[in-house]
Amino acid sequence: MGCLARHISRLDARFRTGQFITQTGTELHGKTLGILGFGNIGRRVAAIAHFGFGMRVIAFDSRPLSALQTMGQQKKQKF
Numbered sequence: 001m002g003c004l005a006r007h008i009s010r011l012d013a014r015f016r017t018g019q020f021i022t023q024t025g026t027e028l029h030g031k032t033l034g035i036l037g038f039g040n041i042g043r044r045v046a047a048i049a050h051f052g053f054g055m056r057v058i059a060f061d062s063r064p065l066s067a068l069q070t071m072g073q074q075k076k077q078k079f
Contacts, residue, residue: 005028007023018056031056032055032058033057048057
């Protein structure tokens with residue numbers, strides 16, 4: 001997300017050809033991130049976006065939240 005918001009790959013390609021452009025990109029802090037699928041990966045992405053970038057997170061999953069919480073507890077018990 002950070003690379004896309006700051007246009008890192010495009011600016012790097014231009015820099016390597018000798019063109020230096022001062023461009024800052026978009027600030028992620030305060031933006032809203034929508035996540036489809038709130039399993040293990042979706043939850044980790046949400047945590048990074050919220051705590052790391054200060055983003056507002058909206059998530060959707062086809063399973064009810066209680067089923068996702070039960071899955072998380074079962075995985076913890078297996079270890």
